[in-house]
Amino acid sequence: MKIFNYRLIIFTLSIIFGVVFSIPSLLQTDTGKKISLGLDLQGGLHMLLGVNTHEAVTSKIKSVATSVKYFSDDEELLIDGLSIENDSVVFSVLDADEIPKMDEMLKQINGLEISKEDLKYRLKLTAEDIEKTKDLAVAQAVETIRNRLDQFGLSEPSVLRQGQTDIVVELPGIKTAEDEKAARELISKPANLELMAVDEERADQANTMTSSQAASYGDVILEDTNNPNIKYLVKEIPILNGSQVVDAQVAFDQSNQPIINFTLNSTGARIFGEFTGKNVGKRLAVVLDGKVYSAPNIRERIGGGSGQISGGFTMAEAGNVAIALRSGALPATVTMLEKRSVGPSLGADSIQASMIALISGFALVFVFMVFYYRRAGIIANIALIVNIFIIIAIMALFGATLTLPGMAGIVLTIGMAVDANVIITERIRELIREGASIPKAIEDGYSNAMRAILDANITTLLVAVLLYAYGTGPIKGFAITISIGILASMLTAILGTHGIYEALMSKISKDKDSKKWFGVK
Template sequence: MLYFSKLKITLIALFTLFMVMVSSSNFLDLDLDKQKKIKLGLDLQGGSYLLLELDNEPVIKQKLQSKLLEIKDYFKKNKIKILSLKLDDKLIKLKVSKDDVEKVEEIFNDKESTINPYYFQYKAHQLDVKINSDVFNLELSKYGIILIKNASLDQAIEIVRKRVDEVGTNEPNILKRGNDRILLELPGLDNPDRIKSLLGKTADLAFRLESKTSNESFGTEKLKLIETGEELLLSKRVIISGDNLVDASPRMDSLNNQTVVSFTLDRVGSKRFAQATKRNIGTRLAIVLDGQIISAPVIRDVIAGGSGQISGGFTFQSATDLALLLRSGALPAPLNIIEERTVGPDLGQDSINAGILSLIIGFLLVIGFMTLKYRIFGIIANFTLIINLILLISILTLLEATLTLPGIAGIILTVGMAVDANVLIFERIKEETSKEKNNLIAFDNGYSKSKITILDANITTIIAAIILFIFGSGPVKGFSITLCVGILTTLFSVFFIARLLTSIYVKINKHKEIIIK
């Protein structure tokens, strides 16, 4: 029936009033710390768009290297002689004596670890095994590669977020794309050069000692000192890495009057650093960042305080950026920028103006049509439509959604669909009033019998919007969100607010003839 209890009327009124207050935060500057607002996308406020791709080749090789060591330790523990074990590109090649082939084959094929003491659980290690005579070729399975890529991408997103946040970028949008790409949207930033510079560095920090001989057990390599171009022969042994850093910050060294980066180590790093400096007084300690030596001071005394400084002819800006990189941690793999777009604020403002103008024109045409066609009920539908838009804006505000130009298109489509629901109801009521003399029954039948049709049409649209959200990206997601939320607010406004206002009017005029043209 058209009857609404006082409790239901009160709840509808309170809910609507609350939503009006929420939506008003987008238009009133209340100067609150936690004031929620709808964010504007790049196409509306301008900014930079970067699509980054993670180069997982080093991560995969590092993973295979660790698998190789695991296999070596496992076979040694179980007293199986290895003739050769090496990493060839993305393949681990294991060669054993012909006498041990059957035993090793059993290791990789047996599924019952409780029966076979040699069971290596290679499937748990994400390895595929191919046997060729006495040579076993092991490579990462497709599932193992996917796991590695997902893990490194999650880690990279977290580090990118730290770096971007520390630069002070306003409300960046960082999204995962597939299993090796990151979408970075920087609203309001029209010159992303500094961000690109920071993201282009892996920030893999290592403290390594200069080696006097190339026959060192850990291996050696020659690297260049950035400041002078001097080549130093370094041990591959890492004394401490960036993982041991607790904090890093730029400061002025008053003794040398130059900018340096001071750092603090964790407990493990402090202990290792103290031991290394104690044993190697007089030796140069190279500070290596992404394969280049940024500083190589000579150890003059034991450094036991767990802190130190990095010098290298820094400007204050470069020292600040280096400290930022060290604080945020090293990327698991290099990031490459494969797509870049910049939208100017003027173009964004033009998009806003065009979108608002389209919405106003469409809104006024709908209001004019509904008023001329249905008179008082058209006015009720128009008022409901205004409430519908307020509800839509308030929900987007609570979600802190990012509004894009396709999102505005979704709002405009919502206006049309909201009117469509009212038209269906009013046309159904016209049929009922021609058969039923009791206005209350006729109007109630009109709402009840049109409900299924309206629900069917809107639910199928919601399903389409959900599919767009799941499989779409960027602007498509923005359109699907506003469309989906708009449909839900339309159903609420039509079957609660419009129906409530209609019931009030019909009850007041229940003894008069009510005609819907």
């Protein structure tokens, strides 16, 4: 009597895998990986955000000005009047012999529309590059917000682009006002870090000078983060910005107050070192989101590409700013267009309704299979139970989020999982009616049914893949559960039940009772 076979061994390992990895989700244990519930099942926060894409264009213009300043300083080119006017960078080259060198540098910056009159340059972004910058700003905002929420530790946030400039953010599990406030601040914080030179010649005029007067000198007036009455006059073109930051961590100063240590990339470190070396004795303003957090004197050249931000942070504020800096600054500010809280009671009702559908559907299928196919139906039901365990285990193992459409997918999978067993059993019954022996009918039944099962499952799997690739959050959840269910059903129905029949073949042949085993004489 051949009890053990490779099909049965694989099926047994699948049972162990399914049971072990689904227990944390089914019993909600404190340890182990579990399935996360989506916004529609456990409640949370739904937000629609709008990205101010014009700010991204302004930011790129400013970065072009920074590149011009760095190049001219590095190559010791004399330029004058470097400033930003109406989304254009204007400056003059003082030495006509240096124009070819400046022209060669500007050719390396893509998307520029360059106009030149004598020694004066005016740089603008092309219309095509403006649209490209706006589109990229929304795409970068989606990735930046998603990275921030992941680092913040929120469970399975959903961040999706909607239309040209909007972003949909869904945060399951946000139930308190404090959690909601922290999440909103983290999402909306631009975290735009800039290191800007203080205009030492006119610094004492910061409180009396108007913005237009400051602009005529290529300066801007910024407030102190702790005291708005304290003003700083700084150069409009920053020395460095947050794009050069590669790491940011919370630390403590000598008075045990939270500060943020940041690290620059190699390019930023070189620019920072050269600037501090040439400006010993002057001040460098550390500006975050348009406010000056500190403006220390440069005592010596600062190498290594690191610095710190201090400004009376609380521990929570410092942590959120560090997360925002690590994940990158938003290319443009985002505004709240719509906010909707989903209560957990709605999710509880959905879970209850879905569980009723799942249990009742499973019970009806279970009873029908046993009544119609007898012991073959029992074997099919075993495969069906294992199939459900495997679906839960795989989703838990990969940290998938279960949404209401996902639960609908599991309910649908119950019917699809038993479908392969129905096809196989019907093929076996047909062969038995034609007079084949039971062992021969079983082997030929699996062979004959294989093509129909593969065609049906592969077709459905391709549709599920397309749904996942092009669908939104809820549709993706449905596609994931269907895909896992299809693969699991092929394992349990084709491999698992065949292994059980092989193990019981001696007993089935001895009984010679096809009605008891397959419901047919």
